[in-house]
Amino acid sequence: MTELIRLEKLQRTFAQGETELPVLKDLSLTIQDGESLAIVGPSGSGKSTLLSILGLLDDATGGHYWLRGEDVNQLTRQQKSFVRNRHLGWIFQNFNLIGDMTALENVVLPMRYNSDIPSSDYQSRAEALLQRVGLGHKLNALPSELSGGQQQRVAIARALVNKPSLLLADEPTGNLDSGSGQSIVDLLLELSTEGATVILVTHNPDVAQQCQRTIHLVDGVITNASQ
Template sequence: MSDVLIRLSQLGKCFSGPAGDVTVLKNINLAIERGEILAVIGKSGSGKSTLLSIIGLLDNATAGHYALCDTDVRSLSHYQTSILRNQNIGWVFQNFNLVSELSVLKNVELPLKYNKNIKKTDYKAIALKQLERVGLLDKQNNFPEQLSGGQQQRVAIARALVGEPDVLLCDEPTGNLDSENADQIVDLLLTLNAAGSTVLIVTHNESLAQQCGRIIEIKDGMIV
């Protein structure tokens, strides 16, 4: 059995606009195995977030193939894609994207509402388990604005983990953090990887990239 979780073959992405077509990614070949931790680096505008959006099923490639868990994503309906996205992908963003009106606990419970297989009465226990992993059990009743940036990012990571996704996609996860908080997030991502999570990190943080098992650089839309 192949342990490849994500396979991109000759993948390309072109945006069409009033000023014409812009090719953002071309001929991307990449296989990511279950359990890997991988850093994606490259200059601003090189296509890193676009690549992550395609892998995270938020956008479609315009050329080539993408297989997630051995399933060609183009063969899926919108509904099937949304289920795959909800159950297999955990997102972590630079600006945390927490809901300010909801408590930490309710933020972490949020993705569970989109999974019909999970009973409402189980939400709290599942969310608390992930809050414990990120070391924030004691903040469950606080609101995001009462937390430091690093703590908010740990809540976002707990939320990303709550559906037990196959892969964590992190787009500049330390981009808004000071170095001390950034180091804590790096340690957490490495710990999660050691516990079995597959982790993809777009980053400018050199020490973070160096600690990953593999680094790929994107330049002018291609892996170099």
């Protein structure tokens, strides 16, 4: 297997007035291409902070992060945003869809920032993805006309539109009933069997158990040994 992510003694400390709040403390971790990994741990343990760094939305304050062998610290802002757009897909607990855009328009949006995709392909590509997530009949629905599970499916279609190799999901089932939550997990794991790497933050042990590997984060430290 190929190594996708390597963290070495990664730290993230937030300044709080005069003092500093260490949130991630010397995290070391490797993640292989195509893995499905769950991150669990109590509220406030640093899960979202870690995911933001992995997804290049935030910078570590110490240690190293290599993504596909590239030292993330050495990337310019522009290079980071390129990697975010082309290689990463995000899924959030509250779906983060744009309320006055249809399902189709929400899925088209990230393609507008990807010059490799001709605009003549936007519509067909978005339609195909919405069909893939079971929403071929809801292309023109607004988020408010969709159930939570359906909104999360739109968000997944949107996350997939630039064919990311890494999917980052922060409590993707947190706002869903267990039935629709499970179908979202099924979908994410299906994507992982097709070659995407999936990193999923969850509170739900049943969800974590379905991933190939789980890391427990407590107070900014990985507490289980299987790194």
